Amino acid sequence: MVATLIRLKLALAANSFRRSAWQVVGTLFMLLYGLGMTSLLVTALVVSGSPVAGLALETRHTVSVLLGAAVLLLWLLIPLFLTGRDSLMDPRHFVTTAVPRRSLVTGLVLCGLLSLGALLTVVWLLGHVLYWRAEPAAMITAAASAPILLVTFSLVSQAVTTTASAWLDGRRFRDLMAVTGLGLAILIWPASTLLQDAFGSLAEALPTVTRVISYTPLGAGTALPGDVAAGDWGGFLIHLLILAGTAGAAVLVIRAGLVKITERPGSATVRRGAAQQGRLGLFALLPDRPWAAVAARALTYWLKDPRYGGSLVVVPGLVILVTVMHLQTGQTGFLYALGPFLAFTLGFAISADVAYDHTAFSLHVTSGVRGIDDRFGRAFALLLFALPATLVAAVIPALIAGAAMQVLLTTGLSLGALFTAVGVSLVVSARFTYPVPRPGESPFKQPQGAMGRVMAVQLLSMLAIVVLMIPELAGWIVWLVVDIAWIGVLTGILAVLKGAALLIAGLVLGARIYDRSQPELFQQVRAHA
Template sequence: MVAHLLRLKLTLLRNGLKRSPWQLVGLAFGGLYALGIVGMCVVLLVLLRQEDPDLAQTVVVLGGAAALLGWGIVPVIASAVDMTLDPARFTTSAVPMPQLLAGLALGGLIGLPGLATLLVALGTVVTWSRGVLPAVGALVGALLGVLTCVVFSRVVTTATASLAASRRFKDVSGIAFMVPLVLLGPITAGIFQGMAGSGAFLSELAGRISWTPLGAAWSLGGDLERGQTGPAGLKLLIAVATLAGLSWCWKLLLERALVTPPFAGSSRRKGGRLGLFALLPGTPTGAITARALTYWFRDPRYSGSLVVIPLLPVVLAFQGSQTNDYGVLMITGPLTAFLLAWSISGDVSYDNTAFALHLAAGVRGVHDRLGRALACLAFALPTVLVLATVPFFITRDWAWWPSILGISVGVLLTGLGLSSVVSARYTIAVPLPGDSPFKKPPGNVGQTLAVQFGGMGVLLVLVLPEAGLVLAQVLTGDPLFGWINLALGPVLGAALFILGVRVGGRWLDARSPELLAQVTVNR
């Protein structure tokens, strides 16, 4: 039965890849990325073999504990856990519980995160291959540790299944997850700085953690290397007990979950609140603007990118504080403009088959394009103006202000025009409606990359005049170029915006059914 479940998982994976060769490309890219990280970790672990055992022990235990925590936390907040072997689907098959548990646990290892964790964990065997006993200890610890990771993540996801099934929780957690992700740079830098100043503290912390369920499994090899056989035995007991306890919890939770499916109810609400539809003009364009704006705030796939924007200056300011040169803050404006403008380049892909309504209603292409672009412009313009100006209160280098303002508005308008053209012709792989913004999107990864990079390349060419004026000001130091830019950016941008909406509208009129057929593939 266990082998059967594993074969099912492999078959599902293989059939998923068979659907299109591009799925394979996507997996290959994900694999390369994971391989890079795994490779770095393994090299680190191999190098640690030559180092002081205390240092090696600290790194292995802390790293292992972090991995275990990650396996517990990430699936919940990202609601991106791989549910191909969702236990609920086995409810009617009457699989004996122990075999179901074993099959699901081992099945959890198939897939990129599982394999990556297993490989890195096996790397610790190399770290401790300083003798037979430590190597065996490390091997046992690694296997125990990886299994604990998988089971822990299943316990957490099963326990929070009813919570995670609620749409509101999914929406909020998906967006909240953005924050640490964007601030990853400053956070890790902070941790490293803290670490550099407190090596002794960390090794003490690792020592403590190695006595807890978090670190016990990972400490076996190190303890045996340092001749601490007694503690190692105790820690082995702790690790085994942890795995057994977690498995038991999982079994209880699963038994309960199989007979009480999660309830995702929500309160009924009477009508009377049309929101933006009542405020904006009652025309097709106005309605599309209202719809798109509503989505910017209600759909986590859109609002997730809104959360990133206010964090941008924080990241850049951090960068500045490292080098004490806040000049880098000046790119906040143009960068925000680019991100916001480019965010609608996949608008039809985000609609998915809901786009059929536009097609069925016979919406004219130019109305569709203009509505979407205006929705983005409505909040992007003020945001960009503010973020392009604020840095100058810090740098006090006001000579650059007109130029930066000009190029920011230019990039925003040009980008919106280009996005309107791009999304009228090409679809890209994006998370499906209702999915977590982090879920690996189905579909054509190759085309997505080509469209994204090709589009950015074209945008770069289109804003060359503004960029050239900035460069001219850098070279000559003449503020006149800045003032020219302030005039040129909006004018050229507006022209390209109108052109983009027109061209995109014409393309949409000609090819809407084909566009719908393309997004239908990703349903």
């Protein structure tokens, strides 16, 4: 039965490649990129692990534990926050197959090893073993524990995804966890900076941090070679028990989750809000016009759909990150860049709004919404909150860091970036669609077969925005070099006027494309549904 599950995983993966050429392109790109980054890491480990390098044992131990903790975190976070769960081998698919529980647990864990992440982990483990070659006993320990670590990573990853599928499968929980994970990732730099300030330097803090992590499931397995090299047999035994306990606990969690999914499935809870007569929400606040109806629906998405709102989580995290970097380095460039970067991010956020409509886009088709009303309504909804947010992000940091000229130039560049990005997005979303997370799915889930097309469309769209902003960027660079006031004023005004012109051009061109290809656009959305 285990062999059957493995063959099933391979067959499903092969079918996903046959279904979409973009899936092959995206997977190859991820494979090459992952192998490149992992190879650089392994090379660094091999070189630094040479006896000639003469690294202190404490340094070797610190690097080993921290890398192991980072790898385990990746095994936990990537499936949970980016894809929600393994869509090919979801435990819920086996509810009616009566697969023996022990075989199902073993099969799911082994199927987790048939992935790109597992391949990159094997490459890293090879470097981990060679890293300890200056100490033969430690190297043997690293080699003996490498397969155990690999299986433990798969066990823990499967335990987390099974738990989410069995008990925490509510939409709100998945969305909250995904958004929280992204927010925590943004705060890594501020947290490390505060830690550095507390200990005087990061180098002083690392041994203490490593010691704590080594007695957790994150770093216990990769702490074993260091224990052997130092002759710390008490620590070795404790770390070995923690590693074994982690694997055992993961098996128990997987088993309990499968019992809940396959033997005791709960009835779906459907929440129905009582609709009150006359309560139209945002639709009652905007004029009785087609574009206003589109804007009200788009604003409702921004407020209630985590696929839209999830992109806004970067805003407070970005502000904190920029503030900490400014306080740490004293450089004002970070503050000046906040407004334009935030404007670029918000403007680009609607580049896939038609695809996010999913089958609800049929409302636009069947009701005969004109292209100009569709494009203007979506742009109006975004600018209603993006415009004030951009002004605040541009003006306040510039006032803190500079004089009036810096405020004028930064504000002009930020508004120009916002208008330019919105104009390009209005054209792109009317011309190109690609698979996106469906309503109710994790906002960071990547549908099967979408990676290559998503990367191509988004990369070209971002490149187009940057190219269109070359004149004002050139003017900004010239002003920095010569420091002539009228150049700064002219650059700021040019950025706003050109951005407004590009916004209008994007609105008109996007409307024409929408009117000309509305049926084909709906077919594309349906094909990706």
